[in-house]
Amino acid sequence: MSKHPTDLLNIESQFTDTELDVRDRVAEFVDRRIRPNIAEWFDQAILPTELLPEMAELGLFGMHLNGYGCAGRSAVEYGLAMQELEAGDAGLRTVVSVQGSLAMSAIYKNGSEEQKQKWLPKMASGEIIGCFGLTEPTAGSDPSSMLTNAHKEGDEWVLNGHKRWIGLASIAGVAVIWAKVPAEDSGTPGHGKDGHVVRGFIVPTDTPGFTAEPIQQKLSMRASLQCTIDFDNVRLPADAILPENPGLRGPFACLTEARYGIIWGAMGSARDSVEAALDYAQEREQFGRPLSSYQLTQKKLVDMSLEINKGQLLALRIGRAKDEGTIENHMISVGKLNNARTAIEICREARTVLGGNGITGDYPPLRHANNLESVRTYEGTDEVHTLILGQKLTGQNAFR
Structure with missing residues (x-):
């Protein structure tokens, strides 16, 4: 049985024990180190740099790369880790993305052997950011x-x-x-x-x-x-x-890695928001009954959970294709476009379940929604990914 009430399809059953172990270790880190403090960090605009060595110790920096002190994890394992990190906060998931999917991947994919040996081990260990x-x-x-x-x-x-x-x-x-x-x-x-x-x-x-x-x-x-x-x-x-x-082939390959992490991460923001709304609705009473007993509230919770399940299945399909070596570049755009824009709508809707309390740092949906404004823009806007997919469908380049 899934550990998350939003998992209506028991998607968890599709993961191996190793994949679940990666997920659970990152989730424990998020529960222990991020959730108790994130409202203050967000309010004060603080990047908690004291977490970076712990992220390195978890093997999160360059975790999908092989050798040079990197963990060599699968695409699905990396995706699950990004989902759990962003359930804590997208800004902290971005730390891992910048370090591993961008900076380290750039050296790994485009560097000389001497450059890789010089930089990657120290970046994997967190000694160098x-x-x-x-x-x-x-x-x-x-x-x-x-x-x-x-x-x-x-x-x-x-x-x-x-x-x-x-x-x-x-x-x-x-x-x-x-x-x-x-x-x-x-x-x-x-x-x-x-x-x-x-x-x-x-x-x-x-x-x-x-x-x-x-x-x-x-x-x-x-x-x-x-x-x-x-x-x-x-x-x-x-x-x-x-x-x-x-040419641009070099940086674009790194952006593809970062976009892949977003496909999973956005669903972490969405899931955390819906579960916060579900907990609140079951405890908060209005007109002598819990909010969760009202049809309109149940409709919101159901619609949001359905979209999370679809987004998670999409992420899993793309992750399996990446691990199998059958992925096509446009698939990354399918996932990034769909999951980023779906997640932000879920987080906004989850906030409405919380009423006025939802605009405070005591609850995560609006913080996640604010973060997703950035996630939806970086590593390719909705418009860019729409045109990538439009070109795939029609064969016509509409960028210019």
Whole structure:
């Protein structure tokens, strides 16, 4: 029997003992370390950095990567972990995504063996925190329009530009930064747009000219850390460049990993919200009866639970395909588009069950809904994923 009342289809029975063990260990961490404190962290806009070593000890950093001190877990195991973390808070799930699915994956997929050996073990252990710089103030959904650039001067690269909405940047020890490089400097002549090609660089954050500042007054993802980064003639050695997969193929492969985690994570926010509403409805009395005994309340709880079950089955289907090696790129867009926008509607509806109490930090639905405003935007907006799927259906590229 499932441990969650919203699991109307006993989806839990579809997981192996190993998968359930991963889920339960992360859930225990969330219950013990996140739930008692998250309302204060969110209210005070605090990223609890003391949790990062514990996340590393759980094997969460780069957990889906093999070797280099990483846990080598399956896609489904990784997904279950992300669902449980986001049931605590999406901002803390994002920490694992930025570290593992973005920064570590960038080095793992695009780096040299020397780069992997140098950085990945220390990132897996949490000794070094990483960040991933692609988005810019004027380049979000269209990263090909980025302005950050690097060029060769002798045996060095010189990096200039700006990045924005970069998770963990102000506490990171290393940054993976994507910049436009003259094709002749990049070693890929003929492959660049307007004579340039996008390349990734490993940038230690103590390099002169690198500055990162947290973005303030956020209304979402308050228990996490997003930053602006400026590069003012940042000088890097020749071997700072990631040698594999020139062009946007490199960062896009990392975004695919992060999007996959969102498919599961969003359902964690939704499930936590509905279970909070269910508990409240069974305890709160109105007109001499518990809220849960009224037809309108039951309809809300049923409709929300049905959507959670569908979203979880979608996540599981995509996770199994990823583990089998049969996944197609558009499937990630199916999951991210559906589950992010479904989850935010569930959280908003769950808040209505709580009435006025639902706008306080005592209950999670509105906090989850606020966080999902960011989740729905980052790693591809609804519009971007709609066009990806539209192209899959019609064969026509409608981005321009």
